[in-house]
Amino acid sequence: MATIHLNRFCFGAFLLILFTAQPALLVHSKHLHPAKWPSFKNLEGSQKGLTAKGIQDVKNYLRTYEYLEDNNIVNCDNDHFDDSLEIALKKFQVFYKLDVTGKLDSGTIKQMNTPRCGISDKDLTTVGNVLRYSFFPGLPRWPLATKSHLLYSLDVITNAPAVSLEIMRYVSTEAFNQWASVTSFTFEETAGDIGGDLYLGFMPFDGPHKLIAYSYSPPNGTLHFDVADKFSADEPPAKTDFDFIGVALHEIGHLLGLQHSTEESAIMYAYITPGVNKHSLSQDDIDGIHTLYSLPPP
Ligand SMILES: *[C@@H]1O[C@H](CO)[C@@H](O)[C@H](O)[C@H]1NC(C)=O
Numbered sequence: 001m002a003t004i005h006l007n008r009f010c011f012g013a014f015l016l017i018l019f020t021a022q023p024a025l026l027v028h029s030k031h032l033h034p035a036k037w038p039s040f041k042n043l044e045g046s047q048k049g050l051t052a053k054g055i056q057d058v059k060n061y062l063r064t065y066e067y068l069e070d071n072n073i074v075n076c077d078n079d080h081f082d083d084s085l086e087i088a089l090k091k092f093q094v095f096y097k098l099d100v101t102g103k104l105d106s107g108t109i110k111q112m113n114t115p116r117c118g119i120s121d122k123d124l125t126t127v128g129n130v131l132r133y134s135f136f137p138g139l140p141r142w143p144l145a146t147k148s149h150l151l152y153s154l155d156v157i158t159n160a161p162a163v164s165l166e167i168m169r170y171v172s173t174e175a176f177n178q179w180a181s182v183t184s185f186t187f188e189e190t191a192g193d194i195g196g197d198l199y200l201g202f203m204p205f206d207g208p209h210k211l212i213a214y215s216y217s218p219p220n221g222t223l224h225f226d227v228a229d230k231f232s233a234d235e236p237p238a239k240t241d242f243d244f245i246g247v248a249l250h251e252i253g254h255l256l257g258l259q260h261s262t263e264e265s266a267i268m269y270a271y272i273t274p275g276v277n278k279h280s281l282s283q284d285d286i287d288g289i290h291t292l293y294s295l296p297p298p
Helices: 002-020 024-030 055-064 070-075 083-095 106-112 165-181 244-256 283-292
Strands: 149-154 186-189 198-203 211-215 222-226
Touching: 055 083, 083 106, 149 165, 165 186, 165 244, 198 244, 211 244, 222 244, 244 283
Parallel strands: 149 186, 149 198, 198 222
Antiparallel strands: 211 222
């Protein structure tokens, strides 16, 4: 059961890449691993040259979020801390504004242990030279002139989450209202659990934490929360729960065409800590969506 769903996830990630990136990535994406790794804590202080059990998991983590280059795939199935791992770690540390040590220092391990969105940080498309908000390659977006009214469906039946339709409706209304208030989009729930432009449902990904939700760039419209994670509309959420409105806002941001931001305060930042209230769009998110929908076609 779990294997089937994980394969579906991998296939989904594969198709995302297929739609949005160059053919060279196809080989790479076949090697995407589901987010299954230990905490890395025993590896603190590791650096280039060392061989230690678990380094392979670090490589797979960085491969999943696409920090390793294609040509280094051959080196991934071993526990040797090689050049390519150091380069990938430095790229990760730059993106997340950590100390750029190329080592598995405590800040880097803490970041990697924070739950996050399943969409990788690869090929972020930026405008100008300030890396904050970003877009998917090729700038996929909804044709606002002809399609500004988007219909969405809510599904609490498939994979039976521990969330009621009422909560789901409350959370999605809050999230869609926020995006509507800063764009020309309007959103409307459709009856039933299928149909419409956007779909919000649940899927088993990798158990609690780690990867908590996944969605696709336009015009796909599909958004899945991890059924094994606990999402809450409480303010603040309990220590083990994720801010449901915040995660919904983030994933809807992807559905509208935004990719990850390097701004920690942005809703489009890839990581979210359980127990933390984070459910208002930041100026960076607003600047991002305004920029995306005012750009000429690529
Ligand atoms: C969105 O993409 C996923 C993964 O490729 C696919 O299974 C699904 O059918 C797509 N949905 C739509 C509406 O295109």
